[in-house]
Amino acid sequence: MNRGWITPAQFAAFGAAGTDAHRMFSDTEGWIERLAEDVLLSHKTDAARDAMHCGLAEWAAANIWQPRRIFEKLLPRQNEDRDSPVLFSGDPALPLTGEVRENGVRYGLDFAAGYSAGLFLDQRMNRAFVRNVAPKRMLNTFAYTCSFSVAAALAGAETVSIDLSKKSLDRGRANFLMNGLDPNTGHKFIADDVLEVLPRLARRAENFDAIVLDPPTFSRGNKGRRWQVEQHLEDLVIAAMELAAPRASILVSTNCTTIQFADLERVARFALKFHRRPGDLHREAQPPDFPPGHGARTLWISLRG
Ligand SMILES: C[S@@+](CC[C@H](N)C(=O)[O-])C[C@H]1O[C@@H](n2cnc3c(N)ncnc32)[C@H](O)[C@@H]1O
Incomplete structure (x- = not known):
């Protein structure tokens, strides 16, 4: 640049x-x-x-x-x-609505829908990673317009997308249709609080080969429950790892400026130790249009068992 x-x-x-x-x-x-x-x-x-x-x-x-x-x-x-x-x-x-393409994949935009128009560009490399990994089942938490789910579904995955916002999940369904994917076959969209859904999935012994954890810095969940990423990220990664299949890939991502890569690594290692599971950590390359310091801090945990 x-x-x-x-x-x-x-x-x-x-x-x-x-x-x-x-x-x-x-x-x-x-x-x-x-x-x-x-x-x-x-x-x-x-x-x-x-x-x-x-x-x-x-x-x-x-x-x-x-x-x-x-x-x-x-x-x-x-x-x-x-x-x-x-x-x-x-x-x-x-x-005010339209669409963009990323590596040939189509995503809807809406400039009138609020602060964000529909696609977070800094996650391009991570969406490509999901497509390469080609999971059989993927769990997309805080899914927003389900861009990660679309990337996984195009590689053949069944997907579960969770977000508090039904409107965002409806836009996610539209993104599936835009790419010739049937959102009603092999895909679930759950409009609920991630922190309440994860234990439910664990009780049903569900598991996933890829899990995306890209929570907001702050939000209010069901019953006004306060979510603050600095305080709650560790619990989230631990709860999600419960649902990880052997050799699963888990993305931990944050835009919170006070959380650095070293913090993500510490959280990931703590969760691996908590579950006594072996795993490796890696970061996808910074997108070429994002200078250092721009975009989310993201880390992949690749389980070895
Ligand atoms: C940063 S966006 C996620 C972006 C998404 N990972 C992507 O790449 O497009 C945060 C999303 O989390 C949702 N959200 C916030 N708190 C939530 C909660 N407790 N449970 C479920 N979804 C929540 C918001 O509605 C919003 O869509």
């Missing part, structure tokens, strides 16, 4: 790989994502926003790619201040 901008060669390589959803620019004060024909500019300050608009105009002129629309959103200090993106330029009559 050149001073935070994606290079023309990287831009072309994404296109050749069937990917039109990627970062275009990254900085400490904000970033720009390409989402098919549109871009979303996320900023912490007005000064960063103005500088990114200038940079985008220069980049577009030099690289002969003009976004159809530019959306903007503020990256607020507090979750309560999160808002949907707003249209900055482009035709206001165009629909």
